[in-house]
Amino acid sequence: MPLLGAYIETLPHVEFWGYNRVGRNTYPNLVPLFSGLNETELESECYSGQLNYDKCDFIWKHFKSAGYNTSYAEDTFIGGIFNYGKWGFNKKPTDFYLRPVMLEVDKYTRYSIDEQEDIHCSGSRKYAEILYEFIFKMIPQLNKGSQFSFFWQSQGVHDYFGYSQFLDKDYMKLLDRLRSNHILKNTMLFLMSDHGLRYGSFRSTYQGMLEESQPLLIAIYPKWLETTYPKAITNLRKNAHSLITTFDLHATLKDLTNLNLLNDSQIDHRSILLYELGPNMSRGISLFLPVPESRDCEMAGIPSSFCLCQTFSQMDTTDEKSEQAARFVVESINTWISSYRQCQILRLEDVLEAYILNRKQIRQELEVKVRVQTSPGAGRFEGIVRFLRDSMVLNGPILRTNKYGNQSYCVDDYHIEMYCFCL
Structure with missing residues (x-):
C-alpha cells in the first residue's frame, strides 16, 4: 500500500x-x-x-x-x-x-x-x-x-x-x-x-x-x-x-x-x-x-502458539519426537470431534514440517511445533506439543492452515468446524 x-x-x-x-x-x-x-x-x-x-x-x-x-x-x-x-x-x-x-x-x-x-x-x-x-x-x-x-x-x-x-x-x-x-x-x-x-x-x-x-x-x-x-x-x-x-x-x-x-x-x-x-x-x-x-x-x-518471543529450529520430520507430536495433534483433534458422529475420524497422512521451540527462559520440557496433513479432506493443521516426563500436552490451540470450504456443512459449531470432515 x-x-x-x-x-x-x-x-x-x-x-x-x-x-x-x-x-x-x-x-x-x-x-x-x-x-x-x-x-x-x-x-x-x-x-x-x-x-x-x-x-x-x-x-x-x-x-x-x-x-x-x-x-x-x-x-x-x-x-x-x-x-x-x-x-x-x-x-x-x-x-x-x-x-x-x-x-x-x-x-x-x-x-x-x-x-x-x-x-x-x-x-x-x-x-x-x-x-x-x-x-x-x-x-x-x-x-x-x-x-x-x-x-x-x-x-x-x-x-x-x-x-x-x-x-x-x-x-x-x-x-x-x-x-x-x-x-x-x-x-x-x-x-x-x-x-x-x-x-x-x-x-x-x-x-x-x-x-x-x-x-x-x-x-x-x-x-x-x-x-x-x-x-x-x-x-x-x-x-x-x-x-x-x-x-x-x-x-x-x-x-x-x-x-x-x-x-x-x-x-x-x-x-x-x-x-x-x-x-x-x-x-x-x-x-x-x-x-x-x-x-x-x-x-x-x-x-504460546502465537508468541513471537521465541525462535524455531527446524528438525527432521522423520525424527521420533516429530512423529510423536504429529500423532498427538491428530489424536487431540479426534478427541474433540468424537461427540460429533457426523465428523469423520482423521488419519495422519504426512508430517509436513517440524520445529523445536527455543525460548529465552530456561525450561526443562521439550516443545515441538508440527505441521501435519490429514485425511480425509486434506486438512492441514499446526500445533505445539510439550513433552513431559511420561506424557505429552498441547501448548495452545491447534490451528487449521488451509481452507475447509463446506467440508464441515454437517455441524453448526464454530469451535470445531475447522476440524470436521462431513460425509
Whole structure:
C-alpha cells in the first residue's frame, strides 16, 4: 500500500512492530480490544445464558459515559465479529450502527464476484464501498462533537494475499477526506488488523507462519498531543518495538476517555506503580505508559502458539519426537470431534514440517511445533506439543492452515468446524 504508506508519513504517527495476536481468529483477537477480557472471560461474565452481548461492558459504553457519541460498522453480514456463530446484539449497541442496512442488502441484492464467494456486491458496489459511504456520511456528525467509532473491513483483504493493493487508493482517500474535513486535528486513529493471513500458500511458508501472529497496527494522533502531553506521547513512541496486544489497546482507549490521565504527573505516578508491580503487572497496559522490557508473552496474555518471543529450529520430520507430536495433534483433534458422529475420524497422512521451540527462559520440557496433513479432506493443521516426563500436552490451540470450504456443512459449531470432515 505505497500511497497510504506515503500519506501516513506526512502525519504524526507510530507503527507498532511488536503488536502480537492473542487468539486464533477475529473474535478472540478483538474481544480484548472491546472488553479488556479474553474470549472465555467475556462469555462467562456477560454472554453465556444471555443469547446476546447487550449486557457486556464494551469500550463504547465507557466513551458514551464520557459524553461521546458512538458508531460501529462492518462491511459484512455473515462474518460479523459478534454474529459469526454468535447471537450478536438484541439492542442497537451504538448510536450509529450499520448492521441493519447490511442485513437488508444481504437479503435482497447480494451477489459474489470471486470464486470463493467471499467478496459480495450490491448493484455496482462492493460491500466495502457501502462501509466507506457510511463513514463519509458520518463526517458531519464527527465534526459536531466527541465521537468514538469502530469501522471494520474484512471482505477481500481477509482472504486474498494481494488484495491490499486494491485498497491502497481508497484508504489514502479516506484519510485525506478526514484530514481535509479537519477531523484528524482532534482524533486519534488506529489503523489495525486482527491477525495475519490464516490460509493459503503464503501462510504455508515459514514467514507466513510468523506474520500470521504479527498484524498491522499504526496509531495516528493530533500534533497538539505532543505539546500538551509530552511524556505520554514519548512513551507511545518508545513502545513502537514493545510487546503489545489488543489488551493494551483497550487500556489505551480507556485513557482517552479521561485525558487528565495523560498529564505528566499522572504518567510519572502510574509508571512508578507499573514498575513496582513487576511480574504481577496488568495484562493490559496503556500505550501512554512505558511497557517494561521484561514483559513476556505469558505476562501479556499471549498463548504460546502465537508468541513471537521465541525462535524455531527446524528438525527432521522423520525424527521420533516429530512423529510423536504429529500423532498427538491428530489424536487431540479426534478427541474433540468424537461427540460429533457426523465428523469423520482423521488419519495422519504426512508430517509436513517440524520445529523445536527455543525460548529465552530456561525450561526443562521439550516443545515441538508440527505441521501435519490429514485425511480425509486434506486438512492441514499446526500445533505445539510439550513433552513431559511420561506424557505429552498441547501448548495452545491447534490451528487449521488451509481452507475447509463446506467440508464441515454437517455441524453448526464454530469451535470445531475447522476440524470436521462431513460425509
